[in-house]
Amino acid sequence: MKKIYWHHERFRIYQIKQLLDDHQIPNFIKNEFAIGAIGELSPLDAMPEVWLTDDAWQDKASKLIDQFNLEPENTQSWVCDKCHEENEGSFALCWNCGNSVSTIASEN
Ligand SMILES: [Zn+2]
Structure with missing residues (x-):
């Protein structure tokens, strides 16, 4: 052990x-x-x-x-693949159009 x-x-x-x-x-x-x-x-x-x-x-x-x-704790910003707005890492959904960050991650 x-x-x-x-x-x-x-x-x-x-x-x-x-x-x-x-x-x-x-x-x-x-x-x-x-x-x-x-x-x-x-x-x-x-x-x-x-x-x-x-x-x-x-x-x-x-x-x-x-x-x-x-691993950073959700501090990296991400760009929405629908409307191309930038979102803070703590947002799970795009502030502008509501697109989910997880769809972006799964496509990568
Ligand atoms: Zn968006």
Whole structure:
């Protein structure tokens, strides 16, 4: 078993778990509920962790996690393919004509 990722924000842990699950990499979460049980532990000891069941997945898992962490969080603007207006990355639909950004992504 191998600890592959840890973070004090539990939603990050779930994102990484989901990422590994999506790639059929066996994994589990440790300290998932540690936040409520801190007491004598230092916050660092109690941080939720993602572990690999099998060390053989380590290379693949760390590459996936690196890529995942590098992805910008919807900050890139996009241009509508219907009306050619520019939209902010946080918009899922064109502000001008309501065209969906996902149709653009699937055509690429
Ligand atoms: Zn548009």
